[in-house]
Amino acid sequence: MASSLTSEFRVKGYKVVDSGSDKYAFDLVAAKGEEVVAVKVVEHIDRSVRRIADDLRKLGSSLDLAPLLVCHEGASSDSLSTYRGIPSLSYDTFKRLIKGEEVPFIYFSRGGIYVKIRGEVIRYKRRERNMSLGELAYELGVSRRMVYAYETGRADATLEVASRLVRTFGEEVVETLSLKTIHEHFNSQQALLRRSCPTTRVRDPLLRGFLRVLEELGYMRYLLEKAPFHIAAGKREEGHKLLIRKAGEEDELENRVTVDVARVCHSRAILVTRRSEDALMNSHVVRIPE
Structure with missing residues (x-):
């Protein structure tokens, strides 16, 4: 299934890197310009994908990309769910998104189902009709303070309120699903969850040394369990x-994937190795002998 998504991405002009193994937390990383996504396709979401989700979240936080779980079972059609901080979509909905179809941004959160709305459009439409905050609040059945929160992007609407907004102003007040809006949603949910890796828990002295130096330099840094790096x-x-x-000594595939992912993520790869093959030498790689 991941190979089908790879083809869809390439048709749309994305650069795609395949992880080369089902054991990793991502099947592919796709990028076009500043838009980057790491995708893992799973049959369904349960405790078996917990470590996958944790590593995806670490990748999203450190590399500033959109992590995404795409599942065949258990995902609500056309709605975005979240598992351990990672957005998840059904396979069919994600294919529609890649093809450029407009899908309303509906997502599950604590307390119910919400619709991501375009606050600036609501404000423009309200003022265009000479409506006050109070008048729109009465129309929607909410408080003036809530209307202000909608317009300033501090709150999304319930399904019921979103339906009233669409009846009042039209469908353009509803945000659509895209890799950009999924990335923004992920970032908004991660603000309180970002934690770097404690260096005291890392057994490998070389990796522990890297983590300590990165900490001193002010980096958000994570040790990954299910990635080629x-x-x-x-x-x-x-x-x-x-x-x-x-x-x-025999990690050519993992080295290549590390370098290629670094390239599409606009980052730099550091390979700690005794080897010096020319094939991997480029501006994205820093090779450090052991």
């Missing part, structure tokens, strides 16, 4: 992103 790190305010891999 061992550390992902980023400093968002400066746009610095790193992938670090401690390479073995």
Whole structure:
């Protein structure tokens, strides 16, 4: 199924990197310009994908990309769910998104089902009709304070309120699903969840040393369990992103995937290895002998 998504992405002009293995937390990373997504296709979401979701979240936080679980079973059609902080969509809905079809941004959250709305459009439409906050609040059956929250992007609408907004102003007040809006949604949910990896829990002295140096330099850094590289790190305010891999003697595929993912994510790969093959030498790679 992941191969089908790879084809869809390439048709739309994305650069795609295949992870090369089902054991990793992502099947592919796709990028077009500044838009980057890491996708894992699963049959259904349960405790068996917990570690996958955790590593996807680490990749999203450190590399500033949109992590996404795409599932065949258990995902509500046309609605975005969240598992351990990771957005998830049904396979069919995600294919529609890649093809450019307009799908309303409906998502599950604590307390119910919500619709992501375009606050600036609501404000423009309200003022265009010379409606006050109070008048629109009465129309929607909510408070003036809630209307203000809608217009300033501080709150999304319930399904019922969203339906009233559409009847009042038209469908353009509803945000549509896209990789960009999914990425923004992920970031908004992660604000309180970002935690770097405690260096005291890392047994490998080399990786522990990298994590300690990155911490001193102010990077958000994570040790990964289910990726072809061992550390992902980023400093968002400066746009610095790193992938670090401690390479073995027969890890050519993992080295290549690490380098290719770094390239499409606009980051730099650090390979710690004794080898010096020219094939991997480029501006994205820093090779450090063990």
